[in-house]
Amino acid sequence: MNDMKQFLTFIRKEFAHVLRDKKTLLILFGMPVVQILIFGFALTNEVKNARIVILDQANDPASQRIISKLEASRYFEISHTVMNHEDLENAFKKGDIRLAVIFPAGFNNDLLHQNHASIQVIADASDPNNATTLTSYVSAVIQDYLSETEQTNHVPYQIQPQIRYLYNPQLKGAPNFVPGVMALVLMLVCVMMTAVSIVKEKETGTMEILLVSPFSPLMVIVSKAVPYLILSLVNVASILLLSVFVLGLPINGSIGLLFAESTLFIITCLTLGIFISVKTDTQQAAMLISLMGMLLPTILFSGFMFPIENMPLPLQWFSNIVPSKWYYIIVKSIMIKGLGFGAIWKETLILAGITIVLLFISLKSFKIRLS
């Protein structure tokens, strides 16, 4: 009973610390909001509005028809300046254009009389993803043009694929990144805040005062983590509210389950923060590790930016110990696909396992005496 009271007092002390620093608090709550807005409205993996240039040396009905089709596509923004080869190269070097489509002279003639014509497509492949995507868009437009002429010619034996897009019929970005942002924000907030606030006590010397108190050292650490657990749950709620009401992304599965899994993930992150704080002595070191060491790997290895199956094998193995990867899969399954616990028990178990291992190592190396 007395212990409980002490524990609550400590938690109150930590809350006072957190709430006193208004600037940090503002960032803590502002960050998820800004991120959801950026990801929701600014970022897209889709390639569109790419500036391209068309060199029409043919200027005949066929080339005109294809050009007007390219113009109609939202993927391209066509600048019509006719250029020679040298201008073309300069424009690429300046980054003014991403792709050039060149129709050779006599394009329509070749098509009508020899049934065969060619188009040259030059892409700025310094961004290879962009280049292949744009090239494939151009060929889709040309394919479309050809099948239009097929329709008028009554070609026999047509196979028509009917494509249905599951979960995300409008191919929006939100279903992919909202779970990603949740993983990212929770990971960084929890890890960094706990690590720094514990190391700060070490650095300023107040840790010694806490350790000589009759209160168990383990509880000192746990009480540091509690405020961040609550703050993070508030963040989860605000992200979900934003994504439902601003981005129009409904939660298809159980909200209770989502919160339970989020709590588990937050605890994993807090443990990671404690682990870092045990291993470092200065705030700068703790920050550098939790930031430089966490930011890019979390973005990369959780799989919401880059598909994990494309990575070399050792990195695929490594991604398995990144907690945010599992959380990302869990949130995606519950929120977007609307699956129940039966589909994600394995991921949950792995997260719990990572937490226990981290906790065990931190406790082992936690020193009650400072130096």
Added chain:
Amino acid sequence: MRTIRFLLQKEFRQIFRNRSILVMVMVMPVMQLIILPLAANYEVKNVNIAIIDNDHSSYSQKLISKITASGYFKLTGYDFSFKEALKLIESDKADLILEIPHGFERNLVRENKQQLFVAVNAINGTKANLGGVYLGSVIVDDNNDIRLQLVQPGHFSQQPEIDIRSSNWYNPLLNYHVYMVPGILAILVTMIGGFLTALNIVKEKEVGTIEQINVTPIKKHHFILGKLIPFWILGNVVFTLGLIVAWLIYGIVPLGSILLLYGFVSVYLLAVLGFGLLVSTFCDTQQQAMFIMFFFIMIFVLMGGLFTSIDSMPDWAKTVTRFNPVSYLIEVMRMIILKGSGLKDILRQLGIIFLFALVLNSWAIFNYKKTN
């Protein structure tokens, strides 16, 4: 001049004294630069496909073998009910389901027309889109083969064909590392430069040593310069390390002038350091400084065109990126390193970054108060 020399001596001594930070500053970027480009691979290959063949005819078999032979697809499930195939999609084992309906071959021959059903997991829009396009092109190809086989030559006019000759400039092998390495290097240089300056000054505030400096006759700009120069040098060292890693591990040698590259990075570092200084004048604790820096760097990275192209952003977001110094560095690094762009190509960006440096640093000096 003498004052600055002494200040520099002090700063360098402090930097070199803290070995663990120094090692982290040098080793972490190098490690990240080696590993991250390998991970950041956006090529869409290995689209996992599950095929439900209800027809089991020679045509459906031929189509399936065409799909598996195309190199884009990996067959992860074959011959399920649709329900079972959907399970594969739910557990992320398949990205695409192709359902070949019963009587596919017969209907195609008799009725001249037959549909195929494709269901795509569209949570990841790009992959879904490209997977659909790839599958479409394989089907068209198969369709043409069937036509050639069924139709006797001369019975119908041969289909017109348009050949697309595509060439990929600057990166003919479409190597994704080549694209990512300069971008990631830009981020690392920014993080090192920005964070360290911000933290450094705030640390002096937090432990109280800044008061000792404030009571000396050191001028504001002396103090700021004394903080800027060491980290400017450190930033350049990290950048050099990065270039060496890019060359040794990825074989990337800048096509353009190295001198121009350093010139741009030098001016850029001034801007980022200025930003760090400015943040530090607003903060009282390292934790605050860290969080505010982190908040901005996050936005800078996401809006910098490293992972997603700026062209595709809506207009308001494009306007925001104009105020993002990182977007200029990423752009210029890629231009000089990959395309060999020259001074006249990057003049605009250089001017803007210079402006950034000027504004941020003057603002920081203006905002730094020797008295509370």
